[in-house]
Amino acid sequence: MPKSYRRTLALAAVLFLASANAQEVDSRHLAPGFQTRSPGSALLIVPADMELFSISAGGVEEPKADWTEAAQQNFRAALAARGRQLGSRVVELGQAQLDEFADIHALHRAVAEAVVMHHSRSGRKLPTKNDRLDWTLGEAVRPLQVGTGADYALFTWIRDSYASGERKVAMFAMALLGALSFGGSQVGYASLVDLRTGRIVWFNDLDRMAGDLREPTGAQETIDTLLKGFPAVP
Amino acid sequence: MNPCLTPRRGFLRSACRHCLGLGAMAAGLPVLAQEASSAKPFQVPGRFSRPAVETDEAGLWSLMDREEARLRRSPLAIREPALDRYLADLTCRLADGHCPDIRIHVMRTPFFNASMAPNGMMQVWSGLLLRVENEAQLAAIIGHELGHYLERHQLEQLRDAKDKAVLAQLAGLVGGIVGAVGRIGVLASMFAFSREHEERADRLGMRLLQNAGYEGGEAPRVWDNLLAELKVTGGDDVGSRSALFATHPPAGNRRDLLLKMAAAGSGRTVGAAEYRRVVAPLRFGWLLDEVRRGQYEESLVLFDRLLGREPADAQLLFARGEVYRLRAEAGDLPRALDDLARASSAESPPAEVFRALGLVHQQRSDAGAAVQAFERYLALAPDAPDAGLVKASLAELKP
Amino acid sequence: MKVLPARLLAAVLAAVLAACTTIAKVDGEQMVGGKLAVTLSQAWNKVTDPWDGGPYDMWTQEGIPLDHLRLWAGLRAGQPLVARPMVLLRAPGQKDPRYPTFTTGLQPDRLVHLFEQLYANEGAVRITRMEPAVFAGQKGVRFEFSLARRADDLELRGVGWAAVHRDELYAATFAAPKLTFYQRLLPMAEAVVRSARIRG
Numbered sequence: 001m002p003k004s005y006r007r008t009l010a011l012a013a014v015l016f017l018a019s020a021n022a023q024e025v026d027s028r029h030l031a032p033g034f035q036t037r038s039p040g041s042a043l044l045i046v047p048a049d050m051e052l053f054s055i056s057a058g059g060v061e062e063p064k065a066d067w068t069e070a071a072q073q074n075f076r077a078a079l080a081a082r083g084r085q086l087g088s089r090v091v092e093l094g095q096a097q098l099d100e101f102a103d104i105h106a107l108h109r110a111v112a113e114a115v116v117m118h119h120s121r122s123g124r125k126l127p128t129k130n131d132r133l134d135w136t137l138g139e140a141v142r143p144l145q146v147g148t149g150a151d152y153a154l155f156t157w158i159r160d161s162y163a164s165g166e167r168k169v170a171m172f173a174m175a176l177l178g179a180l181s182f183g184g185s186q187v188g189y190a191s192l193v194d195l196r197t198g199r200i201v202w203f204n205d206l207d208r209m210a211g212d213l214r215e216p217t218g219a220q221e222t223i224d225t226l227l228k229g230f231p232a233v234p
Numbered sequence: 235m236n237p238c239l240t241p242r243r244g245f246l247r248s249a250c251r252h253c254l255g256l257g258a259m260a261a262g263l264p265v266l267a268q269e270a271s272s273a274k275p276f277q278v279p280g281r282f283s284r285p286a287v288e289t290d291e292a293g294l295w296s297l298m299d300r301e302e303a304r305l306r307r308s309p310l311a312i313r314e315p316a317l318d319r320y321l322a323d324l325t326c327r328l329a330d331g332h333c334p335d336i337r338i339h340v341m342r343t344p345f346f347n348a349s350m351a352p353n354g355m356m357q358v359w360s361g362l363l364l365r366v367e368n369e370a371q372l373a374a375i376i377g378h379e380l381g382h383y384l385e386r387h388q389l390e391q392l393r394d395a396k397d398k399a400v401l402a403q404l405a406g407l408v409g410g411i412v413g414a415v416g417r418i419g420v421l422a423s424m425f426a427f428s429r430e431h432e433e434r435a436d437r438l439g440m441r442l443l444q445n446a447g448y449e450g451g452e453a454p455r456v457w458d459n460l461l462a463e464l465k466v467t468g469g470d471d472v473g474s475r476s477a478l479f480a481t482h483p484p485a486g487n488r489r490d491l492l493l494k495m496a497a498a499g500s501g502r503t504v505g506a507a508e509y510r511r512v513v514a515p516l517r518f519g520w521l522l523d524e525v526r527r528g529q530y531e532e533s534l535v536l537f538d539r540l541l542g543r544e545p546a547d548a549q550l551l552f553a554r555g556e557v558y559r560l561r562a563e564a565g566d567l568p569r570a571l572d573d574l575a576r577a578s579s580a581e582s583p584p585a586e587v588f589r590a591l592g593l594v595h596q597q598r599s600d601a602g603a604a605v606q607a608f609e610r611y612l613a614l615a616p617d618a619p620d621a622g623l624v625k626a627s628l629a630e631l632k633p
Numbered sequence: 634m635k636v637l638p639a640r641l642l643a644a645v646l647a648a649v650l651a652a653c654t655t656i657a658k659v660d661g662e663q664m665v666g667g668k669l670a671v672t673l674s675q676a677w678n679k680v681t682d683p684w685d686g687g688p689y690d691m692w693t694q695e696g697i698p699l700d701h702l703r704l705w706a707g708l709r710a711g712q713p714l715v716a717r718p719m720v721l722l723r724a725p726g727q728k729d730p731r732y733p734t735f736t737t738g739l740q741p742d743r744l745v746h747l748f749e750q751l752y753a754n755e756g757a758v759r760i761t762r763m764e765p766a767v768f769a770g771q772k773g774v775r776f777e778f779s780l781a782r783r784a785d786d787l788e789l790r791g792v793g794w795a796a797v798h799r800d801e802l803y804a805a806t807f808a809a810p811k812l813t814f815y816q817r818l819l820p821m822a823e824a825v826v827r828s829a830r831i832r833g
Contacts (some may be wrong), residue, residue: 065297068293068297101787114697118697119694125658125676126693137812139812139813198813249681343757446728467728467730523753523757528749529745531731560743596740620742622762622765623742623764626765
């Protein structure tokens with residue numbers, strides 16, 4: 001293999017490895033100066049924004065109601081199972097209430113996108129952020145804080161696709177023809193917002209070819225990965 | 235696994251979360267296949283119950299439920315109780331028993347579109363409400379969308395897309411439908427109905443329209459009107475070829491088909507006055523949205539047509555005058571002046587007419603007339619957003 | 634599973650990485666389009682997108698999904714304010730839609746309308762204020778607007794400035810989410826704009 005290609009390949013490998021290892025470094029996930037949630041604080045769980053798709057043999061992504069419903073239930077159960085990690089004061093925000101806080105939710109979605117784009121992934125960092133998790137919704141969260149009495153809010157977003165049986169066969173067939181093919185992916189984020197300041201104090205993002213929310217064990221694993229390093233209440 | 239994650243969005247190629255399906259857009263390949271005489275007869279089915287959760291239909295439903303929640307929460311949603319009631323009544327008249335299952339969402343988007351999802355969610359864009367001329371035309375569109383809903387075309391299309399995609403992939407066209415349909419959350423392609431589906435929806439829609447007592451002849455008119463606008467950028471033969479989707483029957487052919495069906499009934503409800511009354515409180519905003527698009531030629535085709543029906547309407551005269559003023563090509567300024575002058579002496583001219591007149595007179599270096607118009611504008615709208623600019627102009631114009 | 638030949642894979646990766654958006658820090662004295670000088674007391678992030686390179690500089694504080702400061706410098710008559718997308722296939726008789734294009738002799742309200750057109754493409758826009766102002770040392774216009782973005786249902790507030798000098802357009806727009814971001818970041822955008830001077 002010519003030297004130039006070897007170098008490019010090495011560079012590519014380093015970049016991919018770097019993003020894989022980033023999970024280990026704590027300052028990537030925690031806002032500067034933040035370690036744990038305040039003692040006795042209440043945590044608001046915002047309904048997970050979740051869609052599950054099945055990729056058919058032809059690559060068409062098809063929404064699956066039973067999977068999504070199961071995933072929602074598994075997700076909630078997996079969260080509840082972390083009981084101690086979440087803390088004793090946990091409040092769930094109802095879907096109906098989301099209508100009332102729609103603009104805050106939309107704002108958070110945009111901020112989370114900015115964090116994923118400019119912080120979680122390498123290549124598009126904002127130099128002025130100095131590699132810090134430094135984003136805040138500021139005063140915008142006040143209605144949420146006042147309306148629920150919570151001190152922190154956990155937002156989650158997941159898009160998950162799975163290769164169907166036919167798809168796996170097709171992938172194998174295509175691999176024989178020499179073409180790359182992908183069998184499903186899991187992308188998402190979990191974001192912890194301090195409702196007293198509006199700061200995102202903890203953030204984790206997911207972008208992998210593994211994970212399965214459809215079964216309880218798979219969901220537990222996804223939650224474990226998503227909430228790895230989730231700040232505890234002392 | 236593209237490290238550049240953001241989808242590419244160029245100017246005028248909007249990545250629109252709510253563009254579920256330009257199901258009502260006209261465009262298509264020439265020569266519609268001859269309709270098989272053994273085509274299924276139409277029946278309005280009974281109300282749908284929620285599909286069993288493990289079916290593919292259920293997947294679509296619950297996805298659409300979540301999309302509907304987003305629509306409801308969107309700042310682009312138009313919530314006008316009188317309009318909502320009117321649309322609900324209209325839908326009930328068309329699809330009697332299904333009325334409780336259908337929810338209509340009007341969105342502030344200046345393009346012609348309406349779409350319907352399998353869970354009963356209907357979306358109508360303000361650009362469509364601006365373009366239809368009466369209740370019968372609106373009913374024709376809603377009837378068409380009901381056609382898709384009642385025959386569950388979206389579901390068929392999803393299944394069809396899966397099959398097509400397999401063939402495409404195995405044939406080596408990896409980028410084809412996979413690229414178009416394979417993106418998480420993007421559903422527009424799924425609802426690009428086949429030619430057959432569109433034709434069936436046209437036919438069923440026409441049945442519903444006529445059964446509800448509306449004038450069937452208004453349905454083909456919708457396509458004629460749309461075609462005229464599309465020709466501006468699409469060229470004269472846009473009606474016989476696909477600009478967007480390769481699966482729609484061409485506008486010209488659709489019109490012919492509908493004309494034939496419409497001939498069966500006559501002298502029925504058109505509902506022009508009724509329609510105008512209902513949209514009156516919102517129409518001026520929609521006209522402004524249309525002007526803001528900056529697609530002057532298309533807007534002129536639209537405004538010419540609307541003025542053909544209501545030649546003395548102050549708002550329409552203003553809108554067309556504004557387009558001439560903004561386009562400002564050879565001969566436009568006198569046209570603008572003509573329209574705006576007529577608007578100012580028509581019934582209930584909006585304050586903006588005098589602003590536009592002031593600007594036109596300023597352009598023509600007629601200081602006296604400009605001052606008069608600007609002062610009238612500020613008298614009518616002292617808190618106008620551009621009051622500061624207008625006052626500065628007045629100071630310059632007055633000696 | 635068999636993998637693409639390594640050589641091909643490396644080349645593809647290199648090409649893809651090279652064609653990505655890049656973000657660089659801008660601080661101190663900056664030149665926009667070779668014609669507009671600005672002095673920054675606080676650093677900004679300059680975004681360069683090879684796929685969407687319009688005739689303007691784009692800067693951001695909090696990130697692309699949130700806020701942007703766009704700067705146009707020395708745009709000549711006949712030039713559109715945005716990049717035209719590549720048209721790969723064109724049917725006979727098919728024409729381009731209109732893009733907001735600068736021409737000479739535009740009155741202030743027509744200058745503002747250019748930006749109204751530009752943002753109307755992103756969502757529901759409304760100009761909420763227009764008044765004479767000085768931009769880059771030239772007499773021009775300042776305007777404010779609201780935007781409900783279609784792509785993500787986010788409500789933004791914005792402000793813009795435009796002036797013409799020797800038949801060329803100099804302009805800036807700043808937009809950010811209506812909730813908290815706009816108020817917090819506006820002073821920074823205004824500081825940049827206040828410092829702007831035309832050179833050359």
